[in-house]
Amino acid sequence: MSRSVDSFNTATQLKVGERTYTVYGLSTGEIANVEGVARLPVSIKVLLENLLRHEDGESCTREDILALASSRGRASDHEFSYHPARVLMQDFTGVPAVVDLAAMRNALLERGVDPQRINPLSPVDLVIDHSVSIDRFGTADAFRENVDIEMQRNLERYQFLKWGQGAFDNFRVVPPGTGICHQVNLEYLAKSVWSEEQDGQMLAYPDTLVGTDSHTTMINALGVLGWGVGGIEAEAAMLGQPISMLVPDVVGFELTGTLNEGITATDLVLRVVQMLRERGVVGKFVEFFGSGLDHLPIADRATIANMAPEYGATCGFFPIDAQTLNYLRLSGRPEHTLELVEAYCKAQGMWRDEHYQTPDFADVLRLDMSTVEPNLAGPKRPQDRVAVKDLKPAIDAFIEFAGKADQLETGVELGGSETPMHHGDVVIAAITSCTNTSNPAVMLGAGLVARKALARGLKIKPWVKTSLAPGSRVVTEYLKESGVQQDLDALGFNLVGYGCTTCIGNSGPLPDEVEKTIKDNDLVVCSVLSGNRNFEGRIHPLVRANWLASPPLVVAYALAGTTRIDLSRDPLGTDQEGQPVYLKDIWPNNAEIDVLVRTIDNEMFRKEYGSVFDGDERWRNIDSGIGATYAFPADSTYIQKPPFFEPEYAGRVADIKGASILALLGDSVTTDHISPAGAIPKDSPAAQYLRSRGVEDADFNSYGSRRGNHEVMMRGTFGNIRIRNEMTPQIEGGYTRKRGAADPEFIYDVAMAYCQANTPSVIVAGKEYGTGSSRDWAAKGTLLLGVKAVIVESFERIHRSNLVGMGVLPLQFTQGDDRKQLKLTGDEQIDILGLEAGLKPKQTFKAVIHYADGKEREIELQSRLDTLVEVEYYRAGGVLNFVLDRLSQTA
Template sequence: MPSLDSLNCRRTLEVNGKTYHYFSLPEAAHQLGDISRLPASLKVLLENLLRHEDGVTVQPGDLDALAGWLKTRSADQEIQYRPARVLMQDFTGVPAVVDLTAMRDAVSKAGADPQQINPLSPVDLVIDHSVMVDRFGNADAYEQNVEIEMQRNGERYEFLRWGQQAFDNFQVVPPGTGICHQVNLEYLAQVAWTRDEDGETVVYPDTLVGTDSHTTMVNGLGVLGWGVGGIEAEAAMLGQPVSMLIPEVVGFRLTGELKEGVTATDLVLTVTQMLRKQGVVGKFVEFYGPGLDTLPLADRATIGNMAPEYGATCGFFPVDGITLDYLRLTGRDEDRIALVEAYYKAQGLWRDSNSPDPEFTHTLELELGSVVPSLAGPKRPQDRVALTDIGSNFDLLLETSGKKAEADRDFPVSGEAHGLKHGDVVIAAITSCTNTSNPNVLMAAGLVAKKAVERGLIRKPWVKTSLAPGSKVVTDYLLKAGLNNYLDELGFNLVGYGCTTCIGNSGPLPDPIGQSITDNDLIVSSVLSGNRNFEGRVHPLVKANWLASPPLVVAFALAGTTRIDLSREPLGEDNQGNPVYLKDIWPTSQEVNAEVAKIDGDMFRRRYADVFSGDEHWQAIPVTPGNTYEWNSNSSYVQNPPYFDAIGEPAPEPQDVLDARILALFGDSITTDHISPAGNIKASSPAGEYLQSLGVQPDDFNSYGSRRGNHEVMMRGTFANIRIRNEMLGGEEGGNTLYQPGGEKMPIYDAAMKYQAEGVPLVVIAGKEYGTGSSRDWAAKGTNLLGVKAVIAESFERIHRSNLIGMGVLALQFINGQDRQSLGLTGQEKLSIRGLSANIKPRQKLTVDIERADGSRESFEVLCRIDTLNEVQYFKAGGILHYVLRQMIGQA
């Protein structure tokens, strides 16, 4: 829809002989007031509103509110934001493609053209979350892991291959290419996005939402983006706006430059620690100051990547000359680079040393020269530890764990000459988008390996080593520098291109190592160049996990332990028996820069020239062409969900919910991790029993994450978390409930199916902060499929509340000081929700009638948390996807 352009700010820009149309921020400022000191990230949002002003979702008051942020600094006004594109990885992308495919089926059954169903915004799905480090430490590890990956994920990949050819505006980057955030940084991102509209080319800032929290990495390139839940991403790709509050923006001023020997990883761990202490959850962070002039783009991206770890929505860097240098390095088109410069300067979005500092909600400052070599751990990314303190820090961990007395004991490893001690490094992984986008730290890792090999050092035999770069370009420049062979000699052979150790795809430890850890309850370590190190995430047997730069990962593989001070204790001995220290093999900045200088744009152009085609494994996957998908009823990975079964019928008017049963009674802080299926699938669980009924053996269950395209698995895992507490069972942990009447104990899924068979609607009751945590789409989807009509809670996390409405589930909030306890709810009651009608309005009051087991009755009021007119439309249609679908088939 064309913008109303009530401020008359549409202008043209001539670049290299081509005319571009754009919405001018300086022109808008003539009426909105001075915006020159507005943070750059908010200027991007303001441009977005100008371009999408329609009088309904974006009104003049929204423009005034954003322009007036400098006066209020408030985050209490909601705006409707439309990103230019959507980025997905395969774990979160598969269910989105399943939904699109199911929508095509529904349209076809309604007698309309299924080809109407296509993303309206460009969507890129990068398959990067499925490769695991099953094989390592040999020249064939990469090919072996690829073979296992393709076999393990054949059903999912066949489905995505079909989607690749079936949908317009939808591209799939096949497995074995790289990590979605690095592919985004090096290739997909354009900084200045263009679109042809009615014969004119419109230019605007490149923006996106992604279904991975580390989408924020691209903010290092001046591209505004962050992670959202799957439902929000699906809505965005179908042209619906993302509702958000105008954020607070915290300014982070950088001065000086990093000292010799200090890496970008050391910097980002310091920044993460500072921002976590400041408290930036739900806020934008924007970096500024003279220190940006010394900070390479890859370092900026490393900082942007870690935004989820410091808690911010994003960590944004404005566009400047260093941005252009990176676009040129990575082989971007020269006309695009010229457009980026001209457009950002015309909009007042360009940063240079003469730019005035923006104004912020709060500010922090860091002198880059104060940063020291660091790690973070053993359980949280914000817990930075100076390299010199890592040994003493681990000793403190042993003491608090009651293991100090056996700190120096050598425990046997079956069949091996060596033993295993507390603190030994059993995993050393150069992995994750955080660092493998950064050639400085990867070249440094290669140089450390080279110097170590030349001195005769080897990795310790109990260390599982791996190298999983974020893109194939990494392999090219290590090869060109001649450093790949040295990494191979130390066991850092290529194992795959994708997210491995950082997301728990570290693969199995050798059996004797794993057995020794288990038998002796050892606290052992992993050292990885990733961004997350929560206990149990990297490997279930590894309790201490340390984030570090790639060169330090190599160093700890040589040392074999984290009970060491590498600043004064040797890594090992050289061929003559002399001690070798870290300083002896640590490269100088001059040495690193000399290798980085060998990287050129041709490497990137060559690798990305045919990026969507895939290798022979991908191309060999059989695909049945067609506009609709031939669902395989026997598939355990991909199934047609029932969301749209009745879409051919008119949308039913909202009805009161009568005589509903309480499925579960929860306390405070029930997170989406509690609600949504995640992690391993137990054989005795409803999901495990279902898979076994299909002939899938427990060894082949894979994870809930890999089976997000099968609603039969996911709905069985909803509310099945082993740590969730249903108060109907007196605080007992586990996903069970009491089926009423009678009070029979059974899994929540089984009870929900019994209620559904009897036509009984369901309600969930909860305390404060319901749905906090990651914005998991299945927390809302699973709730819907179990037959839950409403969740009544004391308060909701914002995104989960929105997701519930987006799936047609009422979010109702206790008011008048009431809650489940003051009302004496036990789970035996019947509840009726009254006041729903075709005239439902945002935030209206509804009445809930209670019929108790003894026949007594009372009523209480709740606030209906359908907060906006958009959400009223979504709810009346049955959900946000139903709303879009009904529009397409002419029913909305």
């Protein structure tokens, strides 16, 4: 990073203890005189400091700084460049990113350029946390056995990552079996205020990052500005490219009061998600303030910040205050770090205390936390909050919609035994996911529910698959230290692994007899998980309804065995004396939980993170090979050299003529619908490919684990079993039909037929296209299927950016047009004209729809190339080709 030209004369000195730091001050020099700077939201102050520190007169100018400084928390169309301090990755999205970097090195070598010009310029941490699957559960050996299976299944991927760790600078890998990337980030990696030496001076500045997982937002609980981006955008940031963005709206969210006895942070966040989704905050920052923060611990803030993708915001930011310092101290950060954080934030007007003035916000929401009640969210969207007392009618309505209303009271035998199963039964109860496993209060609360349930003689129902997947080893330490781990074990919630499991579809197989009973009787069954995502088809292909809940409620519903129950009134079961046991009888009070929370100390964190990058013996013994470039093994089914840098994918802007519609989709199509995820179906094109390469069905592993192989991933794109293509209404799943044909075929097969005929294709969809996780393969797979443009009513932020990053044109209907109003059936051809005349941000293009009956209709489509930088990326054929071209030209 070159030194800022600092045209506002903001550089100043800050002494902390015996050390002196250079900071770019918001209350020094000319910038302090810009009206409204002092009352900017803290999240915008972080961005403003970033601009001051990176001002170079070209990519960052005085005009950029003034536009942000005078924004008053309100959006504008002014584009500026943002340089995050670091990048965080998980292995599902990280592996393909590193594959791309390796392929870029090979491409440079082929051009006669030093391949080591491809190297991360910003610190990158990749945490292997998405590969463990719950194959074993409910036993003391489940963790060891699952890790053994994980290492066996993923050896090729792990060899590749170890090569990357040795080949690339500024790149660290946290080995498997350590924790979820967001929790490792919260507990160890983040610093709140970063520092580095530059030109002989020590700089201090806010810790910021982007991550290849949408729940990167969790770190905003520590006052660290960060959000999820696609792997493509993250790769660009790694390679020194700034994040291009527009000045955002900042929505203030005032929290007052305190949570009532027995109410959890999960109950709170589900209420927050519902409120913000209803208000509409897509693409906006949310910043929390108010007296309620005075006693809201970082763990609770992390729960709220984590679910920013669920309420649609770019981030959910909490200013740094005394609670932040308490957590940094508890988690073992050095004392000087705490001193620097406090001194820096107070000097910059970023500190929240009794003197804190409410910033200028574009909009404000308010919530009195004392009004929050116990609740869940589901059955297939995280914003659909349902009070515990209303769950039974909610699931009954869902079952009725599935056409099973007349079977509600009918039981069926489980695996030939007399134990009956019913519609609405819970078959997966999982304490999992970064959202809640970072929070000691709810984790220890779950342990106390287990202890009290055991004391009353309650047991888990036999059809329920239980699991405990903590976000870090620290959680295991305090569960054991408090004594509740043995209670969880006795109830069946044994440790199954450290990582993101059920929440991303790594729930593993159900017991054979349960699976057979569900299939044979077409049962509508449920999962209850302490996660953040519950989209249909995500958790398990046989589970139709998925409910997000706090860890204590997960235990409670596992005991009940059904969601067709009102836990506020109905008993969970009976005790040894035959007396009914209600949830209130086993629900711990706050004082009981607080006693256990106080047993957590910083030695637990120091112990578990003292050798965090070392891994166990199995990791250390992996032979990874060495060298600046990677020799992609031709026979590997996990890692293949991607084609993105071949000439056919290089930039060539041209009008799109005679395009066929590959899929006609509805509203709220998620990246889970688009990007391959979860288990690989045995009858899918991906399965056919793997079998052709000699892979046995039992060794298919998951789509996520094979993200480094484009041949697998492109065959699974748009292959979700619950996707609904309006061109094939008679069948659910990854099917479409050729233009003019009647019979459904796999989308992959039709796409390849179009590619072979040199016929471009487009995707047409409704509102909120691309919601969900920041899955780069949702864009990469779209590109490889030959899709030239995606035409929708509205996009979610990350997926739109990813499409641009891969050179796919994102377009929106205008003037009230949509697929229904235009009477599209999939038998049309579409021309998109005007691209060759020159590109600029957010322009409109003429499109001509050629109907099957010979009629034509002209409409206007708005380009969602939102910034000049995005236009340049699209011209180059995507951001990676853009970087590759620049490096080749400057060699």
